[in-house]
Amino acid sequence: MTSFSSISSLLTSPRLEGQVALRGWIYRTRSSGKIVFAVVRDATGIIQVTIKKGNLPDEQFEAALSASIESSVEIIGTMHQDGRAPGGYEVRASSLRVVGLALPFPITEYQSEELLLDNRHLWIRSREQTAVMKIKASVLAGAREWLTENDFVEVTPPILTQNACEGGVTLFKLKYFDREAFLSQSAQMYLESLIFSLEKVYSITPSFRAEKSRTPRHLTEYWHMELEEAWVDNEGNMRIQEDLVSAMVAKVLKERKDELELLKRDIEPLKAVQAPFKRLRYADMIKKLQNKGFDIEFGADLGAVEERAITEDEIAPVFVTNFPKECKAFYMKEDEDDPRTYKCADLLAPFGYGEVIGGSERETDLNKLLQRLEAQGIPEDPYRWYLDLRRFGSVPHSGFGLGVERIVKWMCNLEHIRDAVPYPRTVARVYP
Numbered sequence: 001m002t003s004f005s006s007i008s009s010l011l012t013s014p015r016l017e018g019q020v021a022l023r024g025w026i027y028r029t030r031s032s033g034k035i036v037f038a039v040v041r042d043a044t045g046i047i048q049v050t051i052k053k054g055n056l057p058d059e060q061f062e063a064a065l066s067a068s069i070e071s072s073v074e075i076i077g078t079m080h081q082d083g084r085a086p087g088g089y090e091v092r093a094s095s096l097r098v099v100g101l102a103l104p105f106p107i108t109e110y111q112s113e114e115l116l117l118d119n120r121h122l123w124i125r126s127r128e129q130t131a132v133m134k135i136k137a138s139v140l141a142g143a144r145e146w147l148t149e150n151d152f153v154e155v156t157p158p159i160l161t162q163n164a165c166e167g168g169v170t171l172f173k174l175k176y177f178d179r180e181a182f183l184s185q186s187a188q189m190y191l192e193s194l195i196f197s198l199e200k201v202y203s204i205t206p207s208f209r210a211e212k213s214r215t216p217r218h219l220t221e222y223w224h225m226e227l228e229e230a231w232v233d234n235e236g237n238m239r240i241q242e243d244l245v246s247a248m249v250a251k252v253l254k255e256r257k258d259e260l261e262l263l264k265r266d267i268e269p270l271k272a273v274q275a276p277f278k279r280l281r282y283a284d285m286i287k288k289l290q291n292k293g294f295d296i297e298f299g300a301d302l303g304a305v306e307e308r309a310i311t312e313d314e315i316a317p318v319f320v321t322n323f324p325k326e327c328k329a330f331y332m333k334e335d336e337d338d339p340r341t342y343k344c345a346d347l348l349a350p351f352g353y354g355e356v357i358g359g360s361e362r363e364t365d366l367n368k369l370l371q372r373l374e375a376q377g378i379p380e381d382p383y384r385w386y387l388d389l390r391r392f393g394s395v396p397h398s399g400f401g402l403g404v405e406r407i408v409k410w411m412c413n414l415e416h417i418r419d420a421v422p423y424p425r426t427v428a429r430v431y432p
């Protein structure tokens with residue numbers, strides 16, 4: 001049996017004696033009658049392969065000539081230094097087998113965004129998409145490492161629910177046998193119920209938002225990393241966020257320099273992302289915006305334009321704290337020092353990337369929760385179980401939700417959030 005080497009291992013420890021075997025897909029190919037220059041890619045990288053008539057059986061040379069882009073191949077050959085080849089080496093083939101011949105690939109160099117999205121199942125093979133997915137994997141791995149080291153327990157909350165955690169407007173409703181149910185917007189309430197036994201919990205689940213907003217940072221289905229911590233106030237919650245985000249960035253810088261470079265992502269600003277992050281009160285931020293000429297008053301929610309104005313000169317993310325109650329959900333804890341506001345914080349990524357985390361200390365006062373539900377006309381019944389959490393051994397606690405694709409978009413410097421996920425779901429698209 002042939003033992004195949006990965007392309008990156010061939011390039012990092014080249015064996016210039018004896019044979020090497022590799023397999024992958026044709027990334028580029030051109031020929032001049034008697035010689036085929038192919039670039040082959042696998043999961044780890046690309047390498048140049050030259051296939052010369054006479055160096056291998058004729059029928060294999062013919063197969064090499066007809067091996068179209070994205071055909072899968074197995075190659076045996078010898079390695080040689082070549083300054084012009086990507087990675088500095090090439091393989092000269094002594095044997096080639098086409099495993100799966102590809103039809104003419106529908107994606108060529110200059111394609112409309114629509115065509116690429118219709119052919120997403122093929123486009124995700126591109127080197128840029130591959131780099132983004134590897135970076136995303138490291139973002140998640142870095143987070144899980146930090147969470148494990150800090151004694152957080154991973155839990156698995158439900159996706160089918162009857163609770164509107166973030167309000168009714170953006171709920172996906174579905175028929176659940178003879179009842180109505182929703183796709184989860186957030187695991188928060190379930191995580192809150194789990195801190196009473198586990199104290200520090202997290203989950204990474206899909207969240208669903210029926211957002212009509214067609215913006216570069218909204219998906220209707222996204223991956224949500226949520227934490228909930230007993231005995232932690234809003235200040236402690238922010239410390240956890242900045243440490244977690246710093247650990248994610250550090251992991252990506254450690255493991256994914258090549259991918260960041262391929263995406264032409266300047267890594268210098270990422271190196272500056274280290275806790276602690278700046279904290280700015282919402283009220284002060286409004287003043288700052290007014291000084292910049294914005295027509296905005298206390299009580300207004302932040303849009304993309306405002307977030308950009310706040311963070312365009314920042315290198316690291318910034319917390320905006322103490323939002324007015326009318327901007328936020330009913331479960332947040334009132335700040336006694338400024339009862340117009342909640343003890344909450346949004347974390348905004350720098351350079352206008354916008355909100356990547358929303359978090360708060362949770363209201364523990366049962367009567368306040370009941371009053372808010374009533375004032376907002378929200379029926380109490382679906383929240384009976386949630387309100388029970390305040391009746392049986394309630395403790396101060398806090399938590400937050402981080403949008404994984406928002407983080408990836410920022411770290412990869414992507415124009416649109418859809419490229420932070422292999423199969424984007426937006427208002428316009430659920431196919432493929």
Ligand code: 4AD
Binds near residue numbers: 166185186188357360
């Ligand atoms: O600010 P949000 O709505 O907060 C919550 O859902 C809380 N219940 C979380 C919690 O405390 N456990 O959403 C949290 C984060 C946002 O900061 C954003 O990063 C991301 O989720 N997010 C989206 N990402 C992509 N597309 C969307 N439509 C998103 N909506 C929110």
Ligand code: MG
Binds near residue numbers: 346355358
């Ligand atoms: Mg939010």
